Amino acid sequence: MGFLSYLISGISLGSVYAIIALGYTMVYGIAKMLNFAHGDVIMIGGYMSFCGMMYLGVNGWLALALAMVVCTVLGILIEGLAYRPLRQAASLAVLITAIGVSYFLQNSALLIFGATPKVYQPLIPLMNAAGEPNALKLFGGQLSISYISLFTMLSCIVIMIALTWFTGHTKLGKAMRACSEDKDAARLMGISVDKTISLTFAIGSALAAVAGVLLCSFNPTLMPTTGSMPGIRAFTAAVFGGIGSIPGALLGGLLIGIIEAMAKAYISTQLANSVVFAVLIVVLLVRPAGLLGKRMTEKV
Amino acid sequence: MNTILKVDNANVYYGAIHAIKGISFEVNEGEIVTLIGANGAGKTTTLQTVSGLLRSKTGSIEFCGEDISRVQAHKIVEKGLAQVPEGRRIFAQMTVQENLEMGAYTSPADMDKNLERVFEQFPRLKERRRQIGGTLSGGEQQMLAMGRALMCSPKLMMLDEPSMGLAPILVEQIFDIIKSLHENGTTILLVEQNAQMALSVADRAYVMETGKITLSGTGKELAASEAVKKAYLGG
Numbered sequence: 001m002g003f004l005s006y007l008i009s010g011i012s013l014g015s016v017y018a019i020i021a022l023g024y025t026m027v028y029g030i031a032k033m034l035n036f037a038h039g040d041v042i043m044i045g046g047y048m049s050f051c052g053m054m055y056l057g058v059n060g061w062l063a064l065a066l067a068m069v070v071c072t073v074l075g076i077l078i079e080g081l082a083y084r085p086l087r088q089a090a091s092l093a094v095l096i097t098a099i100g101v102s103y104f105l106q107n108s109a110l111l112i113f114g115a116t117p118k119v120y121q122p123l124i125p126l127m128n129a130a131g132e133p134n135a136l137k138l139f140g141g142q143l144s145i146s147y148i149s150l151f152t153m154l155s156c157i158v159i160m161i162a163l164t165w166f167t168g169h170t171k172l173g174k175a176m177r178a179c180s181e182d183k184d185a186a187r188l189m190g191i192s193v194d195k196t197i198s199l200t201f202a203i204g205s206a207l208a209a210v211a212g213v214l215l216c217s218f219n220p221t222l223m224p225t226t227g228s229m230p231g232i233r234a235f236t237a238a239v240f241g242g243i244g245s246i247p248g249a250l251l252g253g254l255l256i257g258i259i260e261a262m263a264k265a266y267i268s269t270q271l272a273n274s275v276v277f278a279v280l281i282v283v284l285l286v287r288p289a290g291l292l293g294k295r296m297t298e299k300v
Numbered sequence: 301m302n303t304i305l306k307v308d309n310a311n312v313y314y315g316a317i318h319a320i321k322g323i324s325f326e327v328n329e330g331e332i333v334t335l336i337g338a339n340g341a342g343k344t345t346t347l348q349t350v351s352g353l354l355r356s357k358t359g360s361i362e363f364c365g366e367d368i369s370r371v372q373a374h375k376i377v378e379k380g381l382a383q384v385p386e387g388r389r390i391f392a393q394m395t396v397q398e399n400l401e402m403g404a405y406t407s408p409a410d411m412d413k414n415l416e417r418v419f420e421q422f423p424r425l426k427e428r429r430r431q432i433g434g435t436l437s438g439g440e441q442q443m444l445a446m447g448r449a450l451m452c453s454p455k456l457m458m459l460d461e462p463s464m465g466l467a468p469i470l471v472e473q474i475f476d477i478i479k480s481l482h483e484n485g486t487t488i489l490l491v492e493q494n495a496q497m498a499l500s501v502a503d504r505a506y507v508m509e510t511g512k513i514t515l516s517g518t519g520k521e522l523a524a525s526e527a528v529k530k531a532y533l534g535g
């Protein structure tokens with residue numbers, strides 16, 4: 001049963017990575033930029049839901065909604081203030097700006113909330129009022145899957161289906177795909193590229209808020225650097241699956257989560273990151289565009 | 301005759317390169333006007349300036365009496381000006397149908413009507429509506445690019461080298477379509493390397509050389525002009 005429970009913890013961790021990876025991948029697909037600050041939006045989402053529960057006294061679900069709203073606005077602001085003026089700039093300038101935004105968010109959090117970790121109330125408590133674990137028991141209790149894990153996997157599935165439907169069947173979603181293929185051609189269709197990019201940041205940031213809440217529910221210490229490492233792993237997941245691809249983000253996220261869980265279980269906790277990156281390097285050597293990525297071909 | 305497009309003293313730069321040097325021209329309602337010229341003359345730059353993808357430093361661009369020289373590209377489309385860009389620029393990863401839907405982005409209400417009209421004009425597209433755009437042949441892609449532009453029922457349609465890279469028979473077909481669009485009342489501004497074909501369908505024509513308009517006249521006049529014959533019609 002050990003293997004199965006590691007697998008399940010890998011899948012639920014991977015589901016969170018997949019949700020974060022979506023933000024990287026969608027933004028990369030349309031704006032062709034690496035939004036380095038995405039991980040820190042996760043952290044802001046964590047703090048916002050924390051504040052909602054602590055200071056406004058709302059329950060975890062309302063706090064989640066609050067975090068989503070704040071992060072959506074934050075994402076739109078970051079894009080509009082920091083990245084939009086650099087639309088024609090060299091990609092290095094954009095990358096440096098993104099790193100700057102990341103530090104700005106971390107330091108703002110440090111200033112406001114301090115460096116001492118906050119103890120986060122999980123969205124679904126691990127124990128119920130009677131002191132029993134909030135978990136689904138299988139195989140006569142040998143395998144237990146916490147409700148928060150189940151909820152995380154379910155959220156990931158729902159988000160994937162919703163986004164696939166959105167990009168495949170709605171006018172705005174199709175406009176998003178058109179913009180990621182060819183911005184000038186999209187403009188000639190009457191699509192506002194700026195608005196479409198804003199929308200992409202809004203969606204990515206709302207998802208980051210969800211990821212922040214889930215992440216803190218698994219690992220209930222909240223600090224200004226909480227988003228960094230999961231952000232980097234999720235970025236790895238996006239590249240692993242094929243950056244720009246929505247199913248790629250799911251596959252990459254799940255694989256990174258599972259590899260991490262297995263490495264922790266069977267190799268060593270310290271080496272888990274090295275294993276994750278080693279696998280990434282090997283995959284990129286064999287498939288430079290990632291597992292599900294399309295190789296860029298120059299159009300004539 | 302109503303002037304639908306009036307470009308007055310446009311100057312366009314790519315950084316330090318002065319690509320368009322003070323050109324002025326106009327297109328009247330119901331006309332086919334062609335802009336011909338050698339590679340690098342500035343034809344594409346001119347169309348992109350009209351459609352708002354590039355900006356002129358000076359002068360004005362009037363479309364249906366309104367100055368659009370500072371209007372954003374996506375809002376110009378709404379006003380009824382469509383461009384079929386050089387190299388087609390279809391959305392290669394989207395289906396034929398989705399490409400056409402993008403063309404109808406600004407006029408969703410007329411989508412079904414326009415879709416029917418486009419499929420009537422290009423039956424080939426109807427057969428292939430579920431196919432991914434990038435897998436179409438060159439000629440089909442050109443049809444798709446034209447169909448996509450027609451989806452917004454444009455008052456003026458600008459075509460940038462629609463015959464580029466097509467076999468002679470397909471070139472004929474594309475020009476037949478241009479003529480029939482024109483007969484159905486669409487005003488057309490046509491950029492072409494294929495000067496002979498372009499002049500044969502055009503009411504009026506302008507010749508561009510290194511960013512300037514050097515000659516203008518009716519299609520017939522220019523086709524008969526010695527200078528044009530020498531430079532563009534192979535003797």
Ligand SMILES: Nc1ncnc2c1ncn2[C@@H]1O[C@H](COP(=O)(O)OP(=O)(O)OP(=O)(O)O)[C@@H](O)[C@H]1O
Pocket residue numbers: 314317319337338339340341342343344345346386493
């Ligand atoms: N993005 C750009 N940056 C710098 N210079 C450019 C750019 N695009 C075009 N030019 C220059 O501007 C001039 C006009 O180019 P343009 O594409 O408008 O020519 P054209 O008449 O359409 O040529 P062709 O028939 O080959 O399509 C050329 O000298 C070209 O090199």
Ligand SMILES: [Mg+2]
Pocket residue numbers: 343344345386460
């Ligand atoms: Mg050109």
